[in-house]
Amino acid sequence: MLTLGIDSGSTTTKGALFDGEKIVRTAILPTSANPKDSITKLYDILYNQDVAYTVSTGYGRALLDQADKQITEITCHARGAAFLNPSIRAIVDIGGQDCKAILLDNGLNVVDFIMNDKCAAGTGRFIEVMMRILEEDISNIDQFVEGHQPMNITSMCTVFAESEIVSLLAKGADKGDIALGIINSICRRTSFFAQKLNLSGDIFFSGGLAKFEIFRSTLEGYLKIPVHTSPLSQYAGAIGAAVIGYNKVNRTQI
Amino acid sequence: MEIKKELPEVFNDFGEMRKKSFLAAYEMKQKNIPFVGTFCTYFPQELAMAMGACVVGLCSTSDETIPEAEKDLPRNLCPLIKSSYGFAKTDKCPYFYFSDLIVGETTCDGKKKMYEYLGQFKPVYTMELPNSQSPVALELWTKEVIKLKEKLESHFEVTITDEAVREQVKIMNNVRRALKEFYSLCKNEPVPMLGQDMFKILYGSTYKFDKANLAGEIHALTEKIQKEYEENPNKYPKAPRILVTGCPIGGGAEKCIKAIEDNGGHVVVFENCSGAKSCDREVDENNPDIYAAIAERYLSIGCSVMTPNPNRLELLDRLIDEYKVDAVVEVTLQACHTYNVETLGIKRFVNEKKGIPYMAVETDYSTADIGQLNTRMAAFIEML
Numbered sequence: 090m091l092t093l094g095i096d097s098g099s100t101t102t103k104g105a106l107f108d109g110e111k112i113v114r115t116a117i118l119p120t121s122a123n124p125k126d127s128i129t130k131l132y133d134i135l136y137n138q139d140v141a142y143t144v145s146t147g148y149g150r151a152l153l154d155q156a157d158k159q160i161t162e163i164t165c166h167a168r169g170a171a172f173l174n175p176s177i178r179a180i181v182d183i184g185g186q187d188c189k190a191i192l193l194d195n196g197l198n199v200v201d202f203i204m205n206d207k208c209a210a211g212t213g214r215f216i217e218v219m220m221r222i223l224e225e226d227i228s229n230i231d232q233f234v235e236g237h238q239p240m241n242i243t244s245m246c247t248v249f250a251e252s253e254i255v256s257l258l259a260k261g262a263d264k265g266d267i268a269l270g271i272i273n274s275i276c277r278r279t280s281f282f283a284q285k286l287n288l289s290g291d292i293f294f295s296g297g298l299a300k301f302e303i304f305r306s307t308l309e310g311y312l313k314i315p316v317h318t319s320p321l322s323q324y325a326g327a328i329g330a331a332v333i334g335y336n337k338v339n340r341t342q343i
Numbered sequence: 344m345e346i347k348k349e350l351p352e353v354f355n356d357f358g359e360m361r362k363k364s365f366l367a368a369y370e371m372k373q374k375n376i377p378f379v380g381t382f383c384t385y386f387p388q389e390l391a392m393a394m395g396a397c398v399v400g401l402c403s404t405s406d407e408t409i410p411e412a413e414k415d416l417p418r419n420l421c422p423l424i425k426s427s428y429g430f431a432k433t434d435k436c437p438y439f440y441f442s443d444l445i446v447g448e449t450t451c452d453g454k455k456k457m458y459e460y461l462g463q464f465k466p467v468y469t470m471e472l473p474n475s476q477s478p479v480a481l482e483l484w485t486k487e488v489i490k491l492k493e494k495l496e497s498h499f500e501v502t503i504t505d506e507a508v509r510e511q512v513k514i515m516n517n518v519r520r521a522l523k524e525f526y527s528l529c530k531n532e533p534v535p536m537l538g539q540d541m542f543k544i545l546y547g548s549t550y551k552f553d554k555a556n557l558a559g560e561i562h563a564l565t566e567k568i569q570k571e572y573e574e575n576p577n578k579y580p581k582a583p584r585i586l587v588t589g590c591p592i593g594g595g596a597e598k599c600i601k602a603i604e605d606n607g608g609h610v611v612v613f614e615n616c617s618g619a620k621s622c623d624r625e626v627d628e629n630n631p632d633i634y635a636a637i638a639e640r641y642l643s644i645g646c647s648v649m650t651p652n653p654n655r656l657e658l659l660d661r662l663i664d665e666y667k668v669d670a671v672v673e674v675t676l677q678a679c680h681t682y683n684v685e686t687l688g689i690k691r692f693v694n695e696k697k698g699i700p701y702m703a704v705e706t707d708y709s710t711a712d713i714g715q716l717n718t719r720m721a722a723f724i725e726m727l
Contacts, residue, residue: 161718161725162718164726199725200700204715
């Protein structure tokens with residue numbers, strides 16, 4: 090028996106298949122302007138006849154007709170992160186259009202969470218916009234900023250930060266220094282935000298940026314608490330959805 | 344003085360609903376009933392009622408007039424203040440338009456500064472509300488209550504007798520008791536009505552002007568719901584019981600109540616201006632000094648403009664127990680500094696003293712955040 094979890098995020102749609110012990114398969118697609126298409130396409134890629142239950146999550150969670158249940162990304166991220174690393178007690182997720190911090194108790198249940206949502210500052214979108222101005226591909230970011238000195242980027246607003254960077258470029262500033270400055274800026278902001286919760290135990294870092302070591306280490310530097318990621322970090326929401334789905338089926342069978 | 348009896352020039356441009364409410368107000372004005380416009384639960388209604396005036400709430404809750412208000416006021420200001428000012432400027436609200444006197448209080452910084460501009464094109468009188476509940480503050484506020492009575496007398500050229508005030512105190516106490524009895528229905532589990540329906544009655548009752556008959560009307564409604572509940576106690580399934588606290592939530596911010604109830608929770612009690620905050624305490628009818636009794640009752644309202652603000656915690660403490668509350672949701676309006684700052688203290692109280700979850704959401708009158716509100720409320724309720 091398998092369960093399927095699909096996380097329809099603002100930038101990417103992720104899916105994971107769970108067999109009760111391990112994640113057997115994952116898939117990812119960019120979320121198109123028609124998120125229903127993306128989530129349905131991902132469902133078609135991953136679904137097979139062994140799938141007993143499907144849980145959808147993320148902003149587009151209501152769009153999948155085949156889903157047996159919809160659960161919010163807060164609950165799913167928490168469950169997925171705790172599955173990937175049971176030693177953690179909090180999750181920091183930098184998503185495409187929001188940023189969230191989730192606090193767990195010792196039983197790995199969600200006890201508190203906060204979301205920023207009013208503005209693109211502190212989200213994946215911020216970094217995307219900045220990298221576009223620098224004409225650099227985000228997938229090489231770790232190498233790109235290696236050995237550089239961070240510039241001070243002070244603007245909180247995505248639009249103002251953009252003009253700040255344009256004027257730094259005009260002054261002939263080094264692009265790697267600027268990029269590292271941007272990373273510092275977003276990580277500093279995220280850590281202030283997350284510290285509104287009473288963080289004490291280890292942190293799991295999820296979302297698309299978690300696959301880059303520079304974001305993990307910078308965030309850890311600001312938070313002063315061990316920050317963990319996993320190669321499957323970006324799939325945390327989808328994995329959580331699949332795990333919750335599995336528990337549901339098991340519970341009803343007993 | 345002559346009270347305002349004509350319809351505004353822009354009347355013919357209005358939609359049907361708005362025309363209707365203008366005409367209802369117009370008819371009252373033809374009967375020579377003066378309108379006193381107010382913004383806040385701190386306004387001692389009994390005084391204006393004692394001279395036969397109709398007390399109308401002017402707190403506006405729609406983003407329709409905000410662009411007009413932002414021509415004069417900062418954008419980063421509470422939407423309630425901007426919306427209200429905008430309605431005053433555009434003559435789009437019948438109560439604003441027909442108000443013969445508008446009474447504000449020095450409550451929050453945004454409102455008291457807004458009143459200065461409002462006073463330049465509307466007849467505004469501002470009461471000096473102290474920002475603490477000390478004996479000295481009560482002394483000042485008692486004087487302000489008497490000054491208000493004198494202002495009403497001179498402005499409308501009437502005499503307000505102590506007997507008339509005392510009579511209105513009894514009427515308003517009856518209304519408070521009836522509303523309290525009504526919302527107490529939700530002490531039952533499962534609930535006999537949804538929070539969104541309860542809120543409509545609570546909020547709507549502030550726009551019922553025949554206060555003498557209001558208590559009876561509410562009482563009849565309470566009995567009807569009670570009877571239906573006895574016949575069918577399981578109309579609504581059991582669900583996590585939510586207390587809503589924070590800023591005034593009429594109109595645009597009602598989306599928060601809906602988001603809670605659409606995502607599996609039930610709002611069982613409101614600790615807001617149109618809920619328990621304004622019904623919980625009565626004026627002492629037996630106090631020989633009726634003005635002192637009024638001052639004492641109104642000053643003890645637990646609004647975040649007070650420092651310190653122990654009465655809010657006292658009321659929350661009681662409501663959480665009496666309504667068997669599973670979690671607290673605080674709804675604040677953007678740039679409402681006093682409520683936004685107070686969220687930390689409320690969170691600590693709710694988490695640590697009462698041992699239940701708490702979440703704060705900051706919102707405005709737009710519909711831009713409905714998707715995010717739904718996600719937050721759903722996640723919060725999944726957590727319970």
